[in-house]
Amino acid sequence: MARLVPVTDAADPRLTDYVRLRDVNLRKSLEAEHGLFVAEGEKVIRRAIGAGHPVRSLLMARRWAEPLADVLDGLDAPVYLADDDVLEATTGFQVHRGALASLERLPLPSVDTLLTTARRVIVCEDIVDHTNIGAIFRCAAALGVDAAVLAPRCADPLYRRAVKVSMGAVFALPYARMADWRNGLGALRERGFELLALTPAADATPIDEVKAAERRALLLGSEGDGLSSRWLHEADHRVRIPMDGAALARGVDSLNVVAAAAIACYALTR
Amino acid sequence: MARLVPVTDAADPRLTDYVRLRDVNLRKSLEAEHGLFVAEGEKVIRRAIGAGHPVRSLLMARRWAEPLADVLDGLDAPVYLADDDVLEATTGFQVHRGALASLERLPLPSVDTLLTTARRVIVCEDIVDHTNIGAIFRCAAALGVDAAVLAPRCADPLYRRAVKVSMGAVFALPYARMADWRNGLGALRERGFELLALTPAADATPIDEVKAAERRALLLGSEGDGLSSRWLHEADHRVRIPMDGAALARGVDSLNVVAAAAIACYALTR
Structure with a gap:
């Protein structure tokens, strides 16, 4: 007691x-x-x-x-x-x-250990807002993503606000922190993951048109600038959420990072 | 000048x-x-x-x-x-x-006028948080939803915080306010809309398994309690976002309303 x-x-x-x-x-x-x-x-x-x-x-x-x-x-x-x-x-x-x-806190697994059994993962480059990282963990866990890999500067999922927004999903979704941003995607490649970079770019492939590979990693960029050009370049596919043409014409040209991540996780796990 | x-x-x-x-x-x-x-x-x-x-x-x-x-x-x-x-x-x-x-402010159209040409609409019962209504408008507009119908107690999309979070999408998505909650869905029925009630209930139909009707309305409930039993009962289908079984077992049993709305709008407009 x-x-x-x-x-x-x-x-x-x-x-x-x-x-x-x-x-x-x-x-x-x-x-x-x-x-x-x-x-x-x-x-x-x-x-x-x-x-x-x-x-x-x-x-x-x-x-x-x-x-x-x-x-x-x-x-x-x-x-x-x-x-x-x-x-x-x-x-x-x-x-x-x-x-x-x-x-x-418990010791985090290494990226390599984390990836041993995972088939669907998200990779967060620089999600800096604790509310966003919490909400993204909640979506990913609920939709059946197996694990998350975080770049060195990505916000801490165990910060109070992130834990709260995630409703505890930060305890349900295993994650690891990459030591090195520059070569961070290497471990995913070695494990055979297909890398899908989520971007609002109009010339990217609609996410539901990419054929499902055995192991897939969805790369999510920061709230403001999106993914770095390095990671965009390293990805196997640049994918986008299909946006409505009429909305684009009226200036509604993007989703916020949580909505985009939610839809992308849904598409990734179908 | x-x-x-x-x-x-x-x-x-x-x-x-x-x-x-x-x-x-x-x-x-x-x-x-x-x-x-x-x-x-x-x-x-x-x-x-x-x-x-x-x-x-x-x-x-x-x-x-x-x-x-x-x-x-x-x-x-x-x-x-x-x-x-x-x-x-x-x-x-x-x-x-x-x-x-x-x-x-400009005069809002009547629900009936709004529905004349719309084919894909969202119907917000009691979304009370301005951040959420702004984010939902942004998702709906970006993904190609044609219009929104708001129940009498739903938050004001033109409240400063909603406008800001929507990034101006509240100006791009036409909307109307129903005068009467109790009979509010009648106008949608008369126009031939199929009513899809979004719910986390495990026995609802996965949203991607409902055959697409010509005209569809997605009903979204409040942040806390979801849709009223009246609206759930009036709907043609109760639909859910398919959740991961392992996540459910670990207590991750729902999405926040914006993430759920984003995925549902995506599914609705495919």
């Missing part, structure tokens, strides 16, 4: 894992240094624990101890109970979902 | 159209009363004007007068030039895109 520990001071050093959750730079260094991440909300906390992440501690409003009682029962970690104002002063925002957990 | 009018006081009554842009309730009543809406950013302003919305005024940081010079040339409306702090004090947030326009 977890220890229930009331806390009344936002500056209590036992709450260090939870400070300033919206300060991206601070969180990056704090989480890297301690190998932790933060899950928010009952459902996501359950999924994080269910995925095997050891719990460092929980921090919640008192009202959450009851709905999470079965989880707390099995825990050997402190559960800090605080009033809403202490929660807000610690985290820097109103914690609507009322419950937070600090969990240990 | 538009008149360039420097303003230095956030309380200047000439800036009333732009006050507290993040205060949803205030904006609703203010915009309804004056029949106006606000467009933000150069690209979106150009599209709003291009779509024929008369301009009431513009408000911008001085640095935007030059890039928008060709637009201002043709305008017979005041252009208020202000420093960033005045912009922020008026609107209630940092206006990153630096330029705002207040434009007149």
